[in-house]
Amino acid sequence: MHDVLRRLGSPGGWRLGTKFAALFALVTAVVGLLMGTLGYSTAALLIRSDAQDEFEATAEQLSSELSSPSLALGSGGTLNFLHSESFTYQGLSSSGAVSVPIGADKGIEVLPVRPSDRAVAAEKAPGAMRTREDASNGEKYRIATVSIGDGRGAIQIGQRLSPMERMLDVLALQILGVGALVVLCAAGAGWLVSRRVTGRLVLLTETAERVSSTGRLDLVAPENGGDSPDEVGRLGRAFNAMLARLAGSEEEKRRLVQNASHELRTPLTSLRTNVSVLRSFERLSPDAQRRLLDDLQGETRELSGLVDELVQLATGTREDERPRDVPLAGLAERVAERTRRRTGREVVVDADGSTVHGRPTALERALSNPVENAAKFDAEGTAPIEISVRNGRVEVRDRGPGIDEAELGHVFERFFRSPAARALPGSGLGLSMVEEIVRSHGGTVFAANREGGGAVIGFTLPTMAEPPAPNDTPAPRGGPPPAPPNGPPSGPPPADRG
Numbered sequence: 001m002h003d004v005l006r007r008l009g010s011p012g013g014w015r016l017g018t019k020f021a022a023l024f025a026l027v028t029a030v031v032g033l034l035m036g037t038l039g040y041s042t043a044a045l046l047i048r049s050d051a052q053d054e055f056e057a058t059a060e061q062l063s064s065e066l067s068s069p070s071l072a073l074g075s076g077g078t079l080n081f082l083h084s085e086s087f088t089y090q091g092l093s094s095s096g097a098v099s100v101p102i103g104a105d106k107g108i109e110v111l112p113v114r115p116s117d118r119a120v121a122a123e124k125a126p127g128a129m130r131t132r133e134d135a136s137n138g139e140k141y142r143i144a145t146v147s148i149g150d151g152r153g154a155i156q157i158g159q160r161l162s163p164m165e166r167m168l169d170v171l172a173l174q175i176l177g178v179g180a181l182v183v184l185c186a187a188g189a190g191w192l193v194s195r196r197v198t199g200r201l202v203l204l205t206e207t208a209e210r211v212s213s214t215g216r217l218d219l220v221a222p223e224n225g226g227d228s229p230d231e232v233g234r235l236g237r238a239f240n241a242m243l244a245r246l247a248g249s250e251e252e253k254r255r256l257v258q259n260a261s262h263e264l265r266t267p268l269t270s271l272r273t274n275v276s277v278l279r280s281f282e283r284l285s286p287d288a289q290r291r292l293l294d295d296l297q298g299e300t301r302e303l304s305g306l307v308d309e310l311v312q313l314a315t316g317t318r319e320d321e322r323p324r325d326v327p328l329a330g331l332a333e334r335v336a337e338r339t340r341r342r343t344g345r346e347v348v349v350d351a352d353g354s355t356v357h358g359r360p361t362a363l364e365r366a367l368s369n370p371v372e373n374a375a376k377f378d379a380e381g382t383a384p385i386e387i388s389v390r391n392g393r394v395e396v397r398d399r400g401p402g403i404d405e406a407e408l409g410h411v412f413e414r415f416f417r418s419p420a421a422r423a424l425p426g427s428g429l430g431l432s433m434v435e436e437i438v439r440s441h442g443g444t445v446f447a448a449n450r451e452g453g454g455a456v457i458g459f460t461l462p463t464m465a466e467p468p469a470p471n472d473t474p475a476p477r478g479g480p481p482p483a484p485p486n487g488p489p490s491g492p493p494p495a496d497r498g
C-alpha cells in the first residue's frame with residue numbers, strides 16, 4: 001500500500017496508461033471548469049438582471065398608479081397581484097404602523113421598516129419612491145417604499161431574493177455534478193484509449209527488457225493485431241524485423257567464427273608439415289631446401305591472403321591492394337602448381353593471353369578456391385583437374401560427384417554447404433568469397449554440372465580490351481553460363497561446395 005501511495009504521489013513513476021487517463025481528466029476538468037464558470041456567471045447575470053428589471057418595473061407601475069387621483073385602495077388588482085411567490089407588500093402609515101394582508105393560504109410576512117421608509121410615508125406628493133435591500137424573516141428582500149401622498153402613508157413592496165439564489169445554488173450544483181461526471185467519463189475514455197494504445201507499447205517494452213536481460217534474440221514482440229497501420233503497429237513490426245536481423249547477424253557471426261578455421265586448415269596443415277621438415281633442413285639437398293623455402297613462402301603468403309579475405313568478407317571492406325594488369329595464364333599456372341604440391345593431383349592449364357585489371361592476390365584467391373574444391377570433392381579421382389581461360393572466362397572442371405540441380409542456385413551463398421559435403425572440412429565461405437572478389441572486379445560467377453559427370457565452376461571478367469562493368473552489378477547464380485565469344489564452353493560452370 002505504501003508503494004502504491006508513493007507512486008500515486010509521484011506522477012513521474014506512473015504508468016503510461018495512468019498518465020493518459022490523468023491527462024484526459026485534467027484537460028476535461030479545466031475545460032469543464034471554464035465552461036461551467038462561464039455558464040453559471042451568464043445564467044446568474046441573466047436571472048438577477050431579469051429579477052431586477054421585474055422589481056423596478058413593478059415599483060414604477062405602483063408609483064404611477066399611486067400618483068393617479070383615481071386610485072382607491074383595495075379596489076385595484078395590482079396590489080393583490082403583488083402578493084405572490086416572489087413579491088409581498090404591506091401598508092405603512094406616517095407614524096410607522098404596518099398593515100399586512102391576511103389570507104387563509106398566506107402566512108403573515110412583515111417587511112422591515114426603517115426611518116427612511118417613515119419619511120417617505122410622510123411625503124405630501126404621491127408616488128415618491130425609495131429602494132433598498134434588507135433582510136427579515138430569514139429572507140433577503142429588495143424593498144421599494146412608495147408614498148401615497150398628503151402624509152397618508154406609503155405602500156411597501158418586497159421582492160424575495162432567496163428563491164432566486166436557491167435556484168442559482170441548484171444550478172451551480174447541477175453544473176458541478178455534470179462536470180464531475182464528464183471528468184470521470186473523460187478519465188475512463190482516456191484509460192480505455194491508453195490501454196489500447198499503450199498496451200502494445202507495454203508488451204514491446206517487456207520484450208525489449210527480456211532481450212536485454214537474457215540476451216536472446218529469438219523473442220518475438222506481440223503486435224496485438226500486427227496488421228495495424230498505426231505507429232504502434234509499425235513499431236512492433238519494425239522491432240520484430242530488427243530482432244530477426246540481429247538474430248541472423250549473431251548466427252552468421254557465430255558460424256563465421258566457428259567455421260573460418262576450416263578455411264584456414266589447408267594452409268596451416270601444409271605449414272606444419274613443412275615446419276616439421278625444417279628439423280632436417282641440413283640433410284636436404286640444395287634443390288630440396290630451395291623448394292621447401294619456396295613452399296613456406298607461398299603458404300605464408302596464401303595464409304595471409306586468406307585471413308585478409310575473411311576479414312574483408314566479415315566486415316564488407318577490401319584491402320588497399322593496388323590494382324594492376326594481371327595475365328590470367330600466369331595466375332592459373334601459380335594456382336595449379338600450388339594445388340599439385342598440396343594434393344598431388346594432376347592439374348592441367350589451358351589458357352590464352354587474357355589480361356584483366358585488378359588486385360592480383362584477390363584474383364588468385366578467387367581461382368584457387370574452386371580448384372581446391374575440385375580436389376577436395378574428388379579426392380579419390382584420377383582424372384586431371386582442368387583450368388581453362390578464354391577471353392576473360394575462367395572455368396575449373398572436375399570429374400567429381402557434381403552438384404545437385406536444386407543446389408545450383410545456392411552454391412555461392414555464404415555458409416551454404418550441401419548435405420553431401422557436411423562430413424568434409426570447410427565452412428561454406430569459399431565460393432561466397434569468390435563471388436565477392438569477382439563482383440568487385442565487375443565480373444560474374446557461374447556454376448553448373450559438367451556433361452559426362454563432374455562440375456564446372458568459374459567466372460568471367462572484363463579483359464583489357466573490354467570496358468570494365470560496374471562493380472555493383474549483381475552476378476547471376478546457378479544455371480548454365482553464357483557461351484564465351486569463341487564458342488560454347490566445354491562444360492557448364494558450378495560453385496563452391498563448401
